[in-house]
Amino acid sequence: MVRYTKEHKQETRQRIIATAGRRLKRNGIDGSGVATLMKDAGLTNGTFYAYFASKDELIATAVADQMRAQHENIVTHAAPGRAGLEQIVRWYFSPEQRDSIEDGCPNAALLDEIGRSTDPTRQAYTNGALALIDGFAARLAPHDPPSARLKALSLLGMMAGTLQLSRALTDRHLADQLLEQGIRNALALLDAEQHN
Numbered sequence: 001m002v003r004y005t006k007e008h009k010q011e012t013r014q015r016i017i018a019t020a021g022r023r024l025k026r027n028g029i030d031g032s033g034v035a036t037l038m039k040d041a042g043l044t045n046g047t048f049y050a051y052f053a054s055k056d057e058l059i060a061t062a063v064a065d066q067m068r069a070q071h072e073n074i075v076t077h078a079a080p081g082r083a084g085l086e087q088i089v090r091w092y093f094s095p096e097q098r099d100s101i102e103d104g105c106p107n108a109a110l111l112d113e114i115g116r117s118t119d120p121t122r123q124a125y126t127n128g129a130l131a132l133i134d135g136f137a138a139r140l141a142p143h144d145p146p147s148a149r150l151k152a153l154s155l156l157g158m159m160a161g162t163l164q165l166s167r168a169l170t171d172r173h174l175a176d177q178l179l180e181q182g183i184r185n186a187l188a189l190l191d192a193e194q195h196n
Contacts (some may be wrong), residue, residue, distance in 0.1 A: 013051045016041045020062040021069075022102040025109035029059055029117060060120040065105035067128020075135035082190055083157075085139045089186040092159050093179040098166050107160035108167065132156060140190070155189060158182075 019040040023032050035045050035053050052058045074091060078084035083087040091097060097104050107129070114125045136152035137145040162182035 001144060009051075012041075012043070014037055016043065016048075016051055016058070017062050017065045020058055021066040021106070024059070025066070025104065026102045026105060029110065029113040029121075034058075053168070054116045056120065059117065060104070060124045062107065063110065063114065063117075063121055064124035066110075067125060070106060071128065071131045071135065075132060078139070079182075081142060085136060085190055086187065088136070089159070089183055089190075092163065093182045093186070095179065097177060098163055098175070098179060101167065105160065105163060107156065108163035111160055129153075129156065146185055151189070155186060158189070159186060 016037070020032070020037045023040050027036075031061055033049055037055075037058065038045050038048050048058075054062070074088050075140075075175055078087045092105065101109055106125075110125075114122060133149060133152035133156055134145065136155055137148040140148035159182065162178060162185070166175045166178045166182070167177065
């Protein structure tokens, strides 16, 4: 029997989490069985329980990982202040972001299913969402981020809902127009915050 190093086991676990995150965003939580998730990672079904106690544990871990990655990819790289929020908004409402479901926003891909998920999955999502909105709030109100937390949460909700709707439309022109309107709506919300 081959013994693997701790590093190999950790790399394999992370590969399962990453591939599961992409599959979940593409097919949904209910549409992604353990066999498919393990096949995506290039592993057999039998090895699943060496890494996770249940599918629910993998889902919660994958959601947490997707939210962490979204924070790292968009919030940590954005400029400070309103300029950074505008960067985030313009990136988020791009056709490329909309069309890249697997690599895109976990909010827009999974939010409806997360609401019906287990408490650990909902908590993993909540923790990730709070990190995102804290990054938004720090740019909305640099001197008092807690005062802008609810506004930041509203911004996240508006962004996710607009992206979901744009993805659902079959009329590509209308879907693109919706993204442009989403940018205008988000920037108007940001400008209204600066005048308060």
